[in-house]
Amino acid sequence: MTKEEIANLEKAVSKAKFKMSQAASELHDLIEDRLLQEFENIPPFAETSYKAALEWDSLRKKLEEAKKD
Template sequence: MTDEELKALEKEVRKLKRVSQEWASQLHDLVEDRLPGGYADLPGIAQSTYDACKAWADANDRLTAATAATTE
């Protein structure tokens, strides 16, 4: 992997982490401020939070593997 590709992957990981944190914040706000009345929103926000966290984890795993490969 080239330095440019590695930097692009690092940028993607940072972006995905930010997105996952934003979804987690929405989930937190729902739990803290809108339940039990907003219960209908729970499945959608929870799924979006899960998907965002999974996307971050997958990208982070790729970054970890790429970083390890460059140090070998």
């Protein structure tokens, strides 16, 4: 992988981490602030957080492998 490709992958990892953090924050806010009124929304918020974490983890692992080469 070229240095440019690694740099692009680093940016993708950073963006995915930000997206994951936003999703986790939204889930946290739901639970902390609106749980009694919106508890039925927990599954979709949790699913969004989980998918964002999977995306970040996949990109992070790909970056680790690219840096080994």
